[in-house]
Amino acid sequence: xxxxxxxxxxxxxxxxxxxxxxxxxxxxxxxxxxxxxxxxxxxxxxxxxxxxxxxxxxxxxxxxxxxxxxxxxxxxxxxxxxxxxxxxxxxxxxxxxxxxxxxxxxxxxxxxxxxxxxxxxxxxxxxxxxxxxxxxxxxxxxxxxxxxxxxxxxxxxxxxxxxxxxxxxxxxxxxxxxxxxxxxxxxxxxxxxxxxxxxxxxxxxxxxxxxxxxxxxxxxxxxxxxxxxxxxxxxxxxxxxxxxxxxxxxxxxxxxxxxxxxxxxxxxxxxxxxxxxxxxxxxxxxxxxxxxxxxxxxxxxxx
Amino acid sequence: xxxxxxxxxxxxxxxxxxxxxxxxxxxxxxxxxxxxxxxxxxxxxxxxxxxxxxxxxxxxxxxxxxxxxxxxxxxxxxxxxxxxxxxxxxxxxxxxxxxxxxxxxxxxxxxxxxxxxxxxxxxxxxxxxxxxxxxxxxxxxxxxxxxxxxxxxxxxxxxxxxxxxxxxxxxxxxxxxxxxxxxxxxxxxxxxxxxxxxxxxxxxxxxxxxxxxxxxxxxxxxxxxxxxxxxxxxxxxxxxxxxxx
Numbered sequence: 001x002x003x004x005x006x007x008x009x010x011x012x013x014x015x016x017x018x019x020x021x022x023x024x025x026x027x028x029x030x031x032x033x034x035x036x037x038x039x040x041x042x043x044x045x046x047x048x049x050x051x052x053x054x055x056x057x058x059x060x061x062x063x064x065x066x067x068x069x070x071x072x073x074x075x076x077x078x079x080x081x082x083x084x085x086x087x088x089x090x091x092x093x094x095x096x097x098x099x100x101x102x103x104x105x106x107x108x109x110x111x112x113x114x115x116x117x118x119x120x121x122x123x124x125x126x127x128x129x130x131x132x133x134x135x136x137x138x139x140x141x142x143x144x145x146x147x148x149x150x151x152x153x154x155x156x157x158x159x160x161x162x163x164x165x166x167x168x169x170x171x172x173x174x175x176x177x178x179x180x181x182x183x184x185x186x187x188x189x190x191x192x193x194x195x196x197x198x199x200x201x202x203x204x205x206x207x208x209x210x211x212x213x214x215x216x217x218x219x220x221x222x223x224x225x226x227x228x229x230x231x232x233x234x235x236x237x238x239x240x241x242x243x244x245x246x247x248x249x250x251x252x253x254x255x256x257x258x259x260x261x262x263x264x265x266x267x268x269x270x271x272x273x274x275x276x277x278x279x280x281x282x283x284x285x286x287x288x289x290x291x292x293x294x295x296x297x298x299x300x301x302x303x
Numbered sequence: 304x305x306x307x308x309x310x311x312x313x314x315x316x317x318x319x320x321x322x323x324x325x326x327x328x329x330x331x332x333x334x335x336x337x338x339x340x341x342x343x344x345x346x347x348x349x350x351x352x353x354x355x356x357x358x359x360x361x362x363x364x365x366x367x368x369x370x371x372x373x374x375x376x377x378x379x380x381x382x383x384x385x386x387x388x389x390x391x392x393x394x395x396x397x398x399x400x401x402x403x404x405x406x407x408x409x410x411x412x413x414x415x416x417x418x419x420x421x422x423x424x425x426x427x428x429x430x431x432x433x434x435x436x437x438x439x440x441x442x443x444x445x446x447x448x449x450x451x452x453x454x455x456x457x458x459x460x461x462x463x464x465x466x467x468x469x470x471x472x473x474x475x476x477x478x479x480x481x482x483x484x485x486x487x488x489x490x491x492x493x494x495x496x497x498x499x500x501x502x503x504x505x506x507x508x509x510x511x512x513x514x515x516x517x518x519x520x521x522x523x524x525x526x527x528x529x530x531x532x533x534x535x536x537x538x539x540x541x542x543x544x545x546x547x548x
Binding site: 023029045059069218219270 | 304305307344348349350351373374390511512513514515517518519520521522523524525526530531536
């Protein structure tokens with residue numbers, strides 16, 4: 001019997017595979033495609049205290065081995081998520097989920113975390129201080145160790161479950177930001193959010209994305225993500241959740257090898273909605289090939 | 304039920320210099336309706352590409368596409384026999400039940416490759432006993448296509464061209480000069496805005512760059528009178544009365 005279960009502190013996940021925020025909605029569309037209970041957990045669409053309609057179109061562009069998005073945290077607001085979405089998710093998913101929380105100032109983050117972390121369906125809050133597509137909050141906080149620490153500490157006081165801080169790769173020293181979040185009370189770190197990028201139409205000479213800059217994701221960013229997860233795993237003692245261009249079971253093993261305890265799958269969910277289920281089904285045979293019956297033994301081999 | 308399945312290109316032919324028709328055959332256990340779309344996975348491209356269904360049989364779908372970038376240029380070069388992964392059916396089709404009972408004059412208007420879903424709708428409405436008026440708009444003679452196919456449906460077909468070298472000069476909005484009882488429109492944003500601006504009852508089909516096509520990425524949202532709606536999952540067809548101009 002092969003063990004796929006991993007532990008995020010005192011929370012045991014049946015496997016390390018977690019659909020990443022922004023690529024899985026609130027799980028409801030996917031619940032019509034496969035049984036969500038095969039997943040270790042899933043991370044919700046970035047949720048803010050106030051409802052947001054997001055940025056103008058176009059928000060999406062193709063890149064070499066990846067994509068750009070500038071959605072801008074479109075979501076129905078924390079109250080609607082708690083009262084309408086959580087009960088609907090409960091009917092199709094019996095484990096706990098990760099709720100991704102965004103904000104535009106400290107107060108808006110605190111109000112959303114206070115409301116959402118109180119629900120028993122929530123195993124962890126993923127604090128989004130790394131969204132590149134909003135004017136205030138988001139990446140502005142995650143690229144400054146002092147601001148990141150301040151917000152983490154403030155939110156930690158009201159958070160009734162684990163607090164995972166999601167980091168931006170758009171920094172010079174990611175380990176310093178990770179240590180700042182850990183020192184401020186974070187229970188875990190997830191990374192990387194999207195890399196700030198841009199696409200231009202050579203015919204018009206204009207940006208393709210209405211918002212000009214956008215978040216780059218997909219297979220193209222995997223080498224950057226592996227390097228940053230490696231750096232952070234060496235810098236902190238709390239669990240690290242790795243992501244960035246994960247498309248296969250082998251990718252999951254690579255991220256665990258650089259120190260990740262669990263792994264998020266992002267953009268690939270959009271082009272292959274069954275990818276997480278496929279990865280989970282394939283993990284045992286990859287572990288067999290490696291000659292181990294416990295996925296935890298692959299963690300940190302590259303550290 | 305949304306699924307992904309491998310289809311084989313049975314036919315891929317140029318209709319003019321830029322517009323192509325592709326027929327894909329595959330497993331027969333799928334359903335599509337007029338106004339719905341499919342999302343094609345192309346070799347070497349990360350994102351799928353959405354296309355409105357032009358026609359379908361029990362085991363095939365026909366798409367029309369205009370070469371607009373690298374993905375569609377690749378498609379134009381694909382040979383019969385090539386396998387493509389298709390996600391389908393996507394979006395909500397046209398709501399035929401919304402046509403008020405006794406409406407005599409139903410107008411179906413298409414601009415450019417908006418003709419694809421309008422062809423499917425024309426066929427469906429005729430099968431159901433309607434006698435729709437079809438208005439097709441093109442830039443000029445060189446980029447027209449599917450005129451014979453529409454006329455073969457025995458529909459009342461009006462043709463408009465911006466250059467005036469084919470049919471009547473102007474946009475298909477000119478078909479509104481004879482006010483319809485109800486309309487369906489698919490085409491460029493300006494054309495859809497013009498139709499919605501008339502205040503007449505009807506339905507409009509939108510297009511957008513999409514991340515997923517099935518409602519999870521929020522990459523194709525438009526704000527309507529009912530709030531933010533996803534073109535892929537809440538549309539691509541919207542009631543004219545819900546459109547914010």
